[in-house]
Amino acid sequence: MANENAAILVIAPGRSISKTARSIIAEKGLEVGVETANDDLALAVLKRHPEARVVVSRGGTSKSLRSVPGITVVDICASFADIASAVQKLLDRGCRRISVVSQDNLIDPGVVKLQVGGAWISTHPCANSEEIVQAVRRCSDEGSDGIAGCYVATGEARHLGIPSEFIDENEASLAKYLDEAVRIEAATRLRDLQIDCLNSVINHIGEGVAIFGEDREAVFANDTARRLLEGTPQDGWYPLLAGGLEPFCISYHGAVTRGRAGKGDTVLVIGAGTIGTLAAVAAKSQGATVYISDVAEKKLNYAVRNFGLDGGILNTGADFIDRCFEITKGRSFDVAIEAVGLPGTFQNAIDAAAFGGRVVLIGVGKKNLDFNFTLLQKKELNVFGSRNALKQDFLNLIDLVKSGKVDISKAVTNTYALDDAPRAFDEFDRNGADMLKVEIDFTK
Numbered sequence: 057m058a059n060e061n062a063a064i065l066v067i068a069p070g071r072s073i074s075k076t077a078r079s080i081i082a083e084k085g086l087e088v089g090v091e092t093a094n095d096d097l098a099l100a101v102l103k104r105h106p107e108a109r110v111v112v113s114r115g116g117t118s119k120s121l122r123s124v125p126g127i128t129v130v131d132i133c134a135s136f137a138d139i140a141s142a143v144q145k146l147l148d149r150g151c152r153r154i155s156v157v158s159q160d161n162l163i164d165p166g167v168v169k170l171q172v173g174g175a176w177i178s179t180h181p182c183a184n185s186e187e188i189v190q191a192v193r194r195c196s197d198e199g200s201d202g203i204a205g206c207y208v209a210t211g212e213a214r215h216l217g218i219p220s221e222f223i224d225e226n227e228a229s230l231a232k233y234l235d236e237a238v239r240i241e242a243a244t245r246l247r248d249l250q251i252d253c254l255n256s257v258i259n260h261i262g263e264g265v266a267i268f269g270e271d272r273e274a275v276f277a278n279d280t281a282r283r284l285l286e287g288t289p290q291d292g293w294y295p296l297l298a299g300g301l302e303p304f305c306i307s308y309h310g311a312v313t314r315g316r317a318g319k320g321d322t323v324l325v326i327g328a329g330t331i332g333t334l335a336a337v338a339a340k341s342q343g344a345t346v347y348i349s350d351v352a353e354k355k356l357n358y359a360v361r362n363f364g365l366d367g368g369i370l371n372t373g374a375d376f377i378d379r380c381f382e383i384t385k386g387r388s389f390d391v392a393i394e395a396v397g398l399p400g401t402f403q404n405a406i407d408a409a410a411f412g413g414r415v416v417l418i419g420v421g422k423k424n425l426d427f428n429f430t431l432l433q434k435k436e437l438n439v440f441g442s443r444n445a446l447k448q449d450f451l452n453l454i455d456l457v458k459s460g461k462v463d464i465s466k467a468v469t470n471t472y473a474l475d476d477a478p479r480a481f482d483e484f485d486r487n488g489a490d491m492l493k494v495e496i497d498f499t500k
Contacts, residue, residue, distance in 0.1 A: 062089040063245070064237050067098055069117055069207055073132075073225050077112075086238065094122050094207065095185065102127070110241045111398065114225075115159035115206050125374040128244065130237045131161050134430030135229045143205035144223040147175060149219050155180055155195035157188055157209040158223060168330060192216070223298055255278050301457065303493070304464055305449045307334035310418040310442035311393055312342055313449055319343030321390040324380065324408050326371070328352065330467055330492045331397030331418055333359040339391070341462055347383060349376070349404070352489035362466045371404070380408045392417060399425035406431055415439045471495045480500055 058153035066088060068074040074092045081088045089108065093101040095116040102121060111121050114132035121129050139156060152175045169178040175462050180195065183189045185208045192203055192212040199403075203220040204214035213220035270464060284493040310318045311325070316338035328350035336359065340346045349369040350356040360368040369379045380388060388410035394402050397419030406427075409415050415437055432439060456462050469492045472480040476494060478497050484494050 059199075061107050062087050062105070063241050064110045064112065064234075065089040065091065065105050067091050067093050067101055067111055067113040067117055067121070067283070068232070069094060069113075069115060070222065070224075072222075073114075073230070076225060076227055076230050076467055077234070079229060080234055083235070084231075087236070088234065093117065099124070109244055110236045110237045118161060119184075121160070127276060128240055130233050130240065132225060132230065132233050134158070134223050135226070137226055138223050138229060139204065141226070142223045143177060145221045146202035146204060146219060148204070148402065151219055152176065153200045154178075154202040154204060155192075155200040156206075156223075157191045157195065157205040158181065159184075159188070162206060162223070165215060178361055188212070206470055209305050233408060270322065301450070301453060301464065302445075303330050303467070304334045304338070304453055304457075305419070306442075306447035308329050308338040308393075308453055309449045310395075310416045310440075310444040311335040311338040311391070312452075314442040315339070315391045315414050315416040316428060317344045317346075317391045317393075319340055321345070322384055323347070323391040324349060324369075324389040324395065324405075325393045325395055326350075326401045326404050326408075327419060328355045328359045328368075332393070332469060333363060334464070335393050335395055336365050337363050337417065337462060337464075339393075344391070347389075354490050355492070357490040358469070358492070368497070376404060377407055384410070389413060390418045391416065395419050397421040399423050403427070406435075409435065412436050413438070418441050418442045456484065468493045468495045471479035471497055474498050 066074070066077045068077060068090065069092075071092055074090050077088075077090050081090065086333040089105055090106075091101045098117045100122050100125065102111065109126065110128045110130060111118070112130045112132060113121060118129050118131050121127060126372050141158070143154055147444050154175060154177045154279065156177065160183055163179055163181050167178060167180060169176065171177075178195075178470070180191045182191050188208045189212050192205075192209050193216070195203065196216050196218055201218065201413070203209055203218050204223055205319075207222065210220040211317070253427050256479040257421055271403045273292055279368065311323070315323075317323045319342065321339070322342045323336070323338070323339040324348045325346065325348045328348050332348065332350070336346045336348045346357065346365050347367045347369060348365055349371045351371050356370060359365060367378065367383065369383070376437070381409045389408050391414045392405040392409040393416045394405040397441045398421060401419065402417065402421070402425055405415050405417070413435070417439070431437075457464060469479070470483075472494070474496060480494055480496060486492055
């Protein structure tokens with residue numbers, strides 16, 4: 057009875073090989089299934105073994121299985137001893153012109169002719185069963201009086217009345233290929249385990265991870281990415297989602313998850329770069345009244361105009377706090393979000409926050425600030441650091457973006473072809489005050 061749950065399956069073309077395989081498997085204590093089938097039945101037999109990942113077979117049977125996805129085929133090749141044994145049997149029967157005919161994955165390719173004593177021996181590797189039949193007939197016409205080979209060859213020889221011997225597998229030869237199958241299956245199992253572990257890690261992080269093929273179909277996507285891609289139109293969303301959603305999540309996490317910006321709040325975002333602008337968009341999406349501040353007037357105006365913000369404050373230094381008081385009628389902002397990373401802008405956020413307000417630090421700084429921390433106590437401020445995003449942030453934004461309420465495509469201000477990538481970096485370095493998200497289009 058074949059083991060239908062085994063990861064390794066032997067499909068033998070004859071009962072003698074099946075018998076030898078079972079003997080080796082029992083001796084080694086292996087979990088290996090064994091079936092006997094010809095070329096035509098091999099695929100049907102394999103379907104009865106859904107757990108099989110490695111198949112040991114030979115000749116045309118192994119060739120027919122190579123097209124099956126997810127299956128590794130180990131070819132059994134006839135050893136010199138296997139061929140010599142069949143040839144010797146024909147010599148013992150009085151044959152003197154012996155032709156060895158079989159599939160080219162069972163015997164070495166190339167026709168070989170040699171004389172041994174008073175006998176002539178030639179090999180005839182063939183690509184398929186039809187060629188094998190033709191080769192046997194040709195050998196018969198040329199005077200061969202004995203055929204050694206596979207079942208197709210020996211069957212045709214019997215039909216023509218020519219003595220024949222099947223090339224069988226000796227135990228040592230077959231054991232070698234079973235050992236190879238065990239090694240491959242163990243390596244495959246380890247690879248699958250590593251992939252499962254990697255998938256588990258990827259699926260438990262917040263970010264959507266997807267790999268796309270040439271046809272723009274996702275060949276791999278974790279849970280977050282699958283939700284992101286579900287029902288999205290095939291009109292260029294993929295680069296947009298991949299390039300825009302990740303920074304949006306960083307901004308959303310700071311403004312909404314940490315800063316709890318919502319309806320009834322007045323919010324100031326300091327920094328009109330990509331992260332700051334998207335933080336303002338996130339707060340606005342929750343019903344807050346949102347203003348944004350920056351030293352770059354062009355970038356500031358772009359953010360206000362394209363994302364429906366309530367206003368902008370050009371930070372020239374001297375009148376910054378006066379403008380904050382003017383906008384809020386003297387009470388300052390409920391939420392102040394710092395998205396630059398400079399000592400001065402952090403101080404601006406502290407100064408602009410209302411009593412009992414919330415200050416969120418998203419910007420990454422490298423400089424120190426000589427700071428009067430008593431101000432935190434006097435104003436009873438709540439200060440939050442924000443550096444990443446949670447899976448729930450991604451899921452919330454997937455729904456928000458797909459609803460059409462937020463258009464993050466406007467965060468991409470410049471697009472370059474792949475060949476222009478060096479120019480993109482150079483121009484972003486020189487003109488950063490006028491640019492938000494820069495996109496490299498690999499299709500151009």
